[in-house]
Amino acid sequence: MGKRLAAIGLIAPLLVFLALFFVWPLAIMMSNAVSSPGAVRALPATAEVLGDWDRTSPPTAEMQTALVDDLRAIDDDQTVGDITRQLNSAKSGFRTLMAKTVSAVREDTGALDLVALDKRWGQVPFWQAIAAATASPYTDRNLLAAIDMARSPTGEIVSLPATASANLAILQRTFVIAAGTTLACILIGFPYAMVAASATGWKRQAMLAAVLLPLWTSLLVRTAAWFILLQDSGLINRLLQALGLIDAPLALLFNRTGVIIAMTHVLLPFMVLPIFSVLIAIPANLLPAAASLGANPLRAFWRVLLPLSLRGVVSGSLLVFMAAIGYYITPALIGGPTDQMISSVIAFYATGAANWGMAGALGIVLLVATIALYVVYDRLSSSGTERP
């Protein structure tokens, strides 16, 4: 028992740290994505009455009375602002409507004819918005919007037009860039890992350090270096022109090519190291044995080395892909307007529009994708070590 307590005591600081700075913010983000408690709490009576409404027939006097009573009971403007924002994002026009109604409600006590005040109160869509907002403290609006969907006024799930929401397109672009980076890492990383595995002593250490170095370099230093190398008058273009291989400079910056080059540069160790560790575990006499049995070097590679190193390639690819889909600063700095990945959209909602609901929802989509990939990675790497 004492040992157990001691063990818990040793990992307690880490657990506390993770709980405070990882689990709790994650939980808040996820609850932000699905919650909209404002209207439910602020308009209890309205919520109750609207619960029985069928959302298509004209608004009743009971509904109006409930709303007036609820609005009158609110005494701080913050809450009014919150509800207005929430309702306005569902149906525009609420900003002016709510301002008008709230001031009228505060002017005198007693019954108030809302329709007389503003004829929008006689229109079903506005009441539908309130009904949707007060239906439950949870909403799926953000989650649906994250994948370019929304609920119609009658409650069905419909797709949003491309001009209104482009999240799926951006998610697709994110996967395409990550896939491109993964492919580049395989094409460069696999031969590199093979050479490193057959090198010995200091040469091997030097090769591994060389591929890890970008990871340890500051992000801004790396990015600045890429600017210097990739720009039109940069070192790469000047070298290619001096060698006579090209006439006009290649566009390597602020486009897809530049993003993939820069991301490959920093994600290469995640591909090289898993492949390397699988290669050095392959018995050294397998390739000579294949040769002695009549396999020329190409056939020996194809039939013996490649199948045995595939596990490393798959592990490396998953690691690179999982890291790449979350990349933010590198594509933001080096890419063009059509290269922004999903992380930029999340950043826009979080720091730009203060729409924590959408930021959280998109974050959840990204988290689910990453967790799914991690499960695959875990299955593959543990099935490898189970062999006797």
Place this chain on the structure above:
Amino acid sequence: MTQPYIRFDKVTKAYGDFTVVEDLDLDIGKGEFVSLLGPSGSGKTTLLMMLAGFEPPTRGAVIVDEKRIDQLPPHRRNMGIVFQSYALFPHMTVAANVAFPLEMRGVSKANRKQLVDRALDMVQLGAMADRKPSQLSGGQQQRVALARALVFEPAVVLMDEPLGALDKQLREQMQLDIRDLHKRLDLTIIFVTHDQSEALTMSDRIAVFNKGQIEQIGTPNEIYDHPTSRFVADFIGETNLLDGTIETSNANGLTLSLPGGKRILVAAGSGNPAGKAVTISLRPEKIRLGHEAASTNSMPVTILDSVYHGDHLRMVLDAEGTRLIAKADRRFGDLKPGSTAVASFDPVDCWLVRS
């Protein structure tokens, strides 16, 4: 005279300043079972690797069937190789492993299956065809490696200490199996080992290696009974090496005086003048123990140690300053350390070794 099937002609292998094999000549006939025997680092494995094509000789030629092959890459040499650590492909089944060399040679699928089945039956592993190597025991893996090396009927089979990782009983069984296959299939086998009893039981000829040179090559009989150097006498089995000076030399043999004054008679040829310092090799099993002299050469001895080996006793004797090892019959078990006896041996069992 017909050319030997395999010929090493003044082969040298050096890594920078370090020479592993020096100016080596070796001829091997078709269908022979030749063991390359020697301690670690003596060059025997390097020679095998040069024959296989994994190491190019620094100087010299390797000739097989009258064609020079030292520049030929390993995948074109058509030799079956059995490695010490089996080198089975872990991602293929046993059958796929054995079929691999046939696949590389373009044998059709139907023929492959037939040949693989036959090869696996030959090593009694027909039932394991669909298993993976990791599911087999060490002995079974070694037999798969053997089947794989033989399935394409190579002219030459190379074995690099293949039985080193097996336990004693399995090893002895495999030795008999390999010898049996050698006779049945008329293979030319070159077998590298550091285990001299293995070489003695299996080979037609043994080449004893020491520091990159072949010290002696001959039949097991010749190597054991008539070693031509101290090293060979000492490396093969146990022996007593006695240094002495020739006193007289005539038609009957030599009289040798040993340090301590003792004289013994050695049956050896002429050409050994008196006064010359020589070494003789006396095998422990040729020393007979008793309480009185039983042969021309005999001397009183004190028992220093007696170890039970099941079928014999290994005794360490002190003969007036000379230490002797003897293999005695079990009935001498009551001769405890400290007691005395008489050791006798025949002149013909004293073999004159080149000093």
